[in-house]
């Protein structure tokens with residue numbers, strides 16, 4: 316609907332001629348001092364100016380330069396003041412102007428209401444312990460008497476989260492997007508992987524509703540770092556703290572994590588995408 320309005324504006328523009336979207340006034344209009352209903356205004360040929368408003372750039376630039384100091388409320392008024400012709404093309408109720416804070420809140424709420432296609436993805440990752448004096452978990456260096464082996468920084472938490480987001484998008488896995496054979500990712504900060512996955516959600520017009528990661532190891536103890544990890548993830552992705560969860564568990568000394576051979580992580584991502592038309 317908005318695309319049709321944009322097309323109509325673009326099609327109507329010529330040198331010396333601009334075009335704006337407008338809707339016929341549907342409300343009954345009264346003129347009068349505050350509190351008084353004195354004269355009915357004939358609404359025939361009255362139009363409500365909207366955006367988009369389009370002009371040949373050099374025309375509108377010159378018009379704005381000429382209009383300096385004048386009190387004009389939109390580009391159409393600036394153009395008319397400069398002697399340009401302005402055409403009206405059919406607008407759309409979806410093209411609501413955002414002028415006040417309340418407009419912005421309403422627009423954000425409308426956008427969020429369109430995100431009804433809820434999807435969930437899971438991720439799982441393991442890295443083995445190796446020589447080192449710290450491990451990197453959920454974007455933070457954690458002191459430990461061993462490190463984690465891996466092509467990148469071996470951050471199992473961020474890898475599991477990245478795969479969970481990619482899974483929710485049905486967009487492959489981390490190895491496809493960042494092949495371990497590619498020298499570019501040697502020693503890479505895994506925040507790059509997570510942010511890339513998040514950018515794919517944004518590119519689809521969606522949002523990350525919630526992330527939940529569980530780190531599985533005997534040591535290092537995660538508890539003392541959990542809050543900082545949660546804050547780091549929220550910061551990396553621009554999410555509020557209550558949309559990011561970091562948990563930890565041991566496997567009661569069973570299995571490879573129990574034997575302290577490595578660290579595992581599993582994650583769930585919930586995303587909301589716009590309903591496909």
Ligand code: MG
Pocket residue numbers: 440441442465469470471474
């Ligand atoms: Mg990994």
